[in-house]
Amino acid sequence: MDYIEKDDPGASRQRRMPIDYVKSSPYLLSFMENYEIKKDIVRYFEKTGKYAVLSHKNYQNLLLRKNALHCYKKIPMNNARLEKLKEVALGDEKSDIELLLWIPPSKLYYKTRSVFDKNKHYSKTLVFSAWEMVPRMISVMMSYEAERRTLGKLYDREKSKRGKGYFMDKDERRYGSARLRGEAAELLCYPSRFLANAYNPADYMGWDLSKIKEDVRNKIEVRLRDYYSLTTSGAGSISSLLALLKAMDGDAQQDIGPLPTDTRSVLVDMAIGSPAVCAYRLFQDKCGESSDDEVNNCVREICEGFVSLFNKPESAAILDIIYGKEGYSYYRSVFEYCADGNMQAMLDEYAHVLDAQGKELADSIRGGFLDTSNIQIDTLESFTKNGQKARMRLHFAAGYFDVRINDESVARAENIRNAFNSPFRPFVLATTSIGQEGLDFHLYCRRVMHWNLPANPIDIEQREGRVNRYKCLAVRQNIAKRYGNGKTWDEMFEMAASNEKNGYSDIVPYWCLPNADDNYIKIERIVPMYPFSEDRLKYECLINMLSYYRLTLGQPRQEDIIEMLRRMGIESENVDERLFFNLSPFNRL
Numbered sequence: 001m002d003y004i005e006k007d008d009p010g011a012s013r014q015r016r017m018p019i020d021y022v023k024s025s026p027y028l029l030s031f032m033e034n035y036e037i038k039k040d041i042v043r044y045f046e047k048t049g050k051y052a053v054l055s056h057k058n059y060q061n062l063l064l065r066k067n068a069l070h071c072y073k074k075i076p077m078n079n080a081r082l083e084k085l086k087e088v089a090l091g092d093e094k095s096d097i098e099l100l101l102w103i104p105p106s107k108l109y110y111k112t113r114s115v116f117d118k119n120k121h122y123s124k125t126l127v128f129s130a131w132e133m134v135p136r137m138i139s140v141m142m143s144y145e146a147e148r149r150t151l152g153k154l155y156d157r158e159k160s161k162r163g164k165g166y167f168m169d170k171d172e173r174r175y176g177s178a179r180l181r182g183e184a185a186e187l188l189c190y191p192s193r194f195l196a197n198a199y200n201p202a203d204y205m206g207w208d209l210s211k212i213k214e215d216v217r218n219k220i221e222v223r224l225r226d227y228y229s230l231t232t233s234g235a236g237s238i239s240s241l242l243a244l245l246k247a248m249d250g251d252a253q254q255d256i257g258p259l260p261t262d263t264r265s266v267l268v269d270m271a272i273g274s275p276a277v278c279a280y281r282l283f284q285d286k287c288g289e290s291s292d293d294e295v296n297n298c299v300r301e302i303c304e305g306f307v308s309l310f311n312k313p314e315s316a317a318i319l320d321i322i323y324g325k326e327g328y329s330y331y332r333s334v335f336e337y338c339a340d341g342n343m344q345a346m347l348d349e350y351a352h353v354l355d356a357q358g359k360e361l362a363d364s365i366r367g368g369f370l371d372t373s374n375i376q377i378d379t380l381e382s383f384t385k386n387g388q389k390a391r392m393r394l395h396f397a398a399g400y401f402d403v404r405i406n407d408e409s410v411a412r413a414e415n416i417r418n419a420f421n422s423p424f425r426p427f428v429l430a431t432t433s434i435g436q437e438g439l440d441f442h443l444y445c446r447r448v449m450h451w452n453l454p455a456n457p458i459d460i461e462q463r464e465g466r467v468n469r470y471k472c473l474a475v476r477q478n479i480a481k482r483y484g485n486g487k488t489w490d491e492m493f494e495m496a497a498s499n500e501k502n503g504y505s506d507i508v509p510y511w512c513l514p515n516a517d518d519n520y521i522k523i524e525r526i527v528p529m530y531p532f533s534e535d536r537l538k539y540e541c542l543i544n545m546l547s548y549y550r551l552t553l554g555q556p557r558q559e560d561i562i563e564m565l566r567r568m569g570i571e572s573e574n575v576d577e578r579l580f581f582n583l584s585p586f587n588r589l
Helices: 002-007 019-024 036-048 051-055 066-070 080-089 133-148 151-157 183-188 193-198 209-227 238-248 263-273 275-286 292-310 313-323 330-340 343-354 358-366 380-385 407-420 457-464 473-483 489-500 535-551 558-567
Strands: 124-128 373-377 390-394 397-400 428-431 445-450 524-526
Touching: 019 133, 051 380, 066 380, 066 390, 080 124, 080 133, 080 445, 124 133, 133 151, 133 313, 133 373, 133 390, 133 397, 133 428, 151 313, 183 238, 183 292, 183 330, 193 209, 193 238, 193 263, 193 275, 209 238, 209 263, 209 330, 238 263, 263 275, 263 330, 263 343, 275 292, 275 343, 275 358, 292 313, 292 358, 313 330, 343 358, 343 489, 390 397, 397 407, 445 457, 445 473, 457 535, 473 489
Parallel strands: 124 428, 124 445, 397 428, 445 524
Antiparallel strands: 373 390
């Protein structure tokens, strides 16, 4: 802005870029939309045509470069807050968080030594900002970084780059798209009763996955003796595998051809982790007296979501990185990944917090899958050449930034909320104040990041109240640590209620647990502050004011009461107990 004002003093109504804009977002001209200051800048360049100045080293961080994005180059964060968010949500490149397609269950049924065990206490992150551009920026930058660590690795490995770059030509097919088709998708959705009975999670709690596979394999081998004449071949088909499963489930009309050579391993992984088999076990309990057809319909509805999930290029890249693709069928990788991901434990926990039955439960779980979306942003190439904006994909992170009030934006916001309250992606949700009241985000999130500090301390309470709710993630993770010997979530909460209540109200153990120790998993408040900035003083003031506001909650003219208390010399951190009644249900004895 200084350059523009110097060159054309009448070009802008804003003499300087607000410092809080600069502190809140890198690559400002890429992410600022509908801001008057950007409109002034656009008008200036359209009038003067002096776009070359944007390539100067002093201004090179104002816009992302499409060429660098296409080749999956590492894009500097150029913002300390964004660097902190990347550390919290993605970790370093050794943490492998980008390889997760769902949050590890709070209670792992077995040990796998996989990326899920490595990040077993992971949490989603909820980010609040004062500026509309921040959710746009976070959703793009975090999703791109996650994709760079997966698809970007494959792009660097392959000699042929066709279809593997970030942006696709019209005649290119994106790498890894829709690998589960036809019979492979049908296999993922097949709820085998035989395989459901071959593995009972309650019998193997705490075991190592390799030991479980050995035991389940022995059970399957016994059943396969009825089909001793079957042959295996590297050219064996999925249709033969499906026919075998249907025959095992009692359909004697099946014509079973040559089977894939890895049939036994596939069946073991399916018994333990197939979405359809795990969902079948779940809905046998959650559908009550319903018929098999109703159970199967619920299973199929959920499995359609999993087919969509594993057909995404982002998912295909993850599985290729973990298991390799040479001589390894994709559906085989899917079942192994599901077993490593404790699929049954994940679905059981999700069903417990949704607290629904039958079709309602199936609809709710299906609503937890969010399709990859995209938004348009300016790049150096589009801005300087007045070309087409770049379409950036959003999957690892999402944001509430569409301010239009129409059916499409409302439906999208609801879909994002449902997905964030599921174990599936997005793992980061960035929002403005529209997300801090009346919405719950607690089912899989215990981290709140205050990108910009609010002016009112009550807003901090409102923001953090989004994740501090009934049976929230922090409570469930602590319940699992203390009472993980219980076999179901109902049993674990019953054990906690019996041991933890000790005269406390019914808020224990469903909202909080007493007797926190060093191993207690807490709800996290993250406030990134620049050194020597006013943020630290502002934060201390807000925290001190919280005590006053809690004292005056529900009272008219709160500001007048607070000012009166100050004049009386009553400090917020040492409020006289005579001034209030303690109505906390947690402290009721």
